Amino acid sequence: MSSELEALLDAEAEHAEQHRDEPAKPGTKVSKPGHARSTVFSVRLNSDEVAALQTLADESGLPPSTLVRSWILDGLENGGTPVGLRLRHLIREAVRDELQAGEDSFKTRLRAEIREALLSDVEVDQHRGASSG
Template identity: 45%
Template sequence: MAKKLDAKTERAVRAEARALEAEAEAAEAYPAGTQITWPNRPSRMFNLRLTDEQFNELQGLARELHLPMSTMARSWLLERLDQERRAG
């Protein structure tokens, strides 16, 4: 489970990220493992029923990870779909 960074570490990480972004050139290849997404592709809505307890647990975890709950849940579903594809 992810833990929140202390303020000093968070500032250092952000500064390092800004420095790396400043050094990067648009023509360079993406780093290995980078996943490209197409944000404007049409998508469909998927509804899911959860108990209040399940919903609150997911909401709390998403908050700890600093992610929107739907983003976290979507990534979990897609990761599992990839696992099933590889296994099948």
């Protein structure tokens, strides 16, 4: 590459870095090769939902539309179920299984204690019967 071209590219890169947060000039076409989007979906959100979306977008450093698109694509890639929803479902199942296991363990201990109490009552009754007779 010629030194003149290299200098021009360096100057353009420096200018772009210094002005990266400025809006694009009118007539500027921004495109992502291979990522052409041809259909637009309109979604109605109330003001609280828009504010929450904007907060999440700001925190993630993405425009809101990009964030929403990523959620949609994530859901499509995962059989129509977004990862967050799948995780909540898996966590719910795991907690239910743990509670069930705990409940089964509790029932087993309770049965053992009841059996032990009944047996000791029988022994006490037998002891009382033997001593009164």
